[in-house]
Amino acid sequence: MHTSRSATARTDVSYNGGRRVKIDQPDLELVAVPRDESFKVWSHGYPYRTVRWHFHPEYEIQLVTSTTGRYFVGDYIGNFAPGNLVMTGSNLPHNWVSNVPHGDRVDERCLILQFDTGFIERAIEVFPELKRVEALLDASRWGVLFSEKTGTAAEPIMREMLGAQGMRRITLFLALLDLLVQSAEPVKLASAAYRADPAHYAETRINHVLSFIGKNLSQELRETELAELAGQSVSAFSRYFRRHTGVPFVQYVNRLRINLACQLLMSGELNITDICYQVGFNNLSNFNRQFLLLKEMPPSRWRAYQQLNAASAAESSDATPALEAFG
Incomplete structure (x- = not known):
């Protein structure tokens, strides 16, 4: 799914029917990655508190699962529908606004994966095979849109991530990165001249x-x-x-x-x-x-409940070799 540039926008202005409109500075979102986990995976509906023009230091991969609307990444404005899969880099402002009647609520609008720079840099240092991800990380500074086919393939991986425990989370994370790295013709969203400016936002x-x-x-x-x-x-x-x-x-x-x-x-x-x-x-x-x-x-x-969930995951992992032995 390739989205054409539907409007011209820059960091502080956009055009609305030929009229110059000032865009507010993005708000900081505080992303709490659990201390005993490498990344955060979650979902939210619509409306939701983070649906606003915002930024955060963490990388983000977002998959829209329901609703249509407009999305804003840096100085880019486009249309989205279910299957819209976008990766945004560190401190890149973004927002997805759904076409939902006032007063209506959507239980799940999107699936989200967030991870910080330190985590992925350490992972690449330990596993040299991950160096292929560096080009994707670099491109995400402007936002990257993946094909509808890639979005469809990413959904079951991200959905399983929501409840995965232990090493299974890491396996799924690597599977998702591998999918994105091999995706055909991803599209950079923000213009080449656009640069995120977190120091300016923080002021x-x-x-x-x-x-x-x-x-x-x-x-x-x-x-x-x-x-x-x-x-x-x-x-x-x-x-x-x-x-x-x-x-x-x-x-x-x-x-x-x-x-x-x-x-x-x-x-x-x-x-x-x-x-x-x-x-x-x-x-x-x-x-x-x-x-x-x-x-x-x-x-x-x-x-x-969390201890029960963790114990269940451990028991399932321990049982796997025995099942394979008798397969």
Whole structure:
């Protein structure tokens, strides 16, 4: 599926019916790759909080599984449909906007894989065979669109990744990279002259605040202090923050803290009370309440389910040689 350039856009302007329109600076997205995993695989529906003009240091591979609409990568604007498979490089601004009637919701709009530069560089150093991926990583600085055939082949791999455990995740990751490297005629999206400018993005008020939150998540974060950091009154900051993130300040921070708590729960090294305080909550009852609100179960049950899932994967792996022996 090759998408033609449907409009001329640059980092700060686009054209709308011949009229010059200013584009806002992209918002920073804080990507939490689990501590005991090499990359993050997830899915989301529509509308969703990350559906906005945003960037992040991590590489991203996104496959649209439902809806149609317009997508924006750097200075590129195009149309998308199910099967749209795009890889974006580090700090490259992007956004997919679906044609969904106001008030309607879509349970799953896309599958997403995210990994950081350090991980892939270390992998290439350990496995020289992965050097073939370097050309793809370089091309992703402008965004890369793959064929519809490649998108169709990628879906079962990415879908299995959602629930895969242990070494199976790595096998699937390598299978996906191999598929992309061998894909016929991938298309660069942003213009050759386009360059992502994370230093410039970071200067914006909201990204300064989001970066501060990410670096100080385990500390006490007061909205009054963040408003002061942004140079705004508390009421103005509250409106500004919600406009950029889609959720109120407290809800945003709680969500990040619960995600961090899930990583610590999976590691199994700390008890729940210690995790509560380590991620920034100041009392256990509030931690349990927020965890239940976001995960629909208490942290103890969530940890037990994860341990059961991991044990099941290990048992399946151990059983494979025996099954093959009697095959």
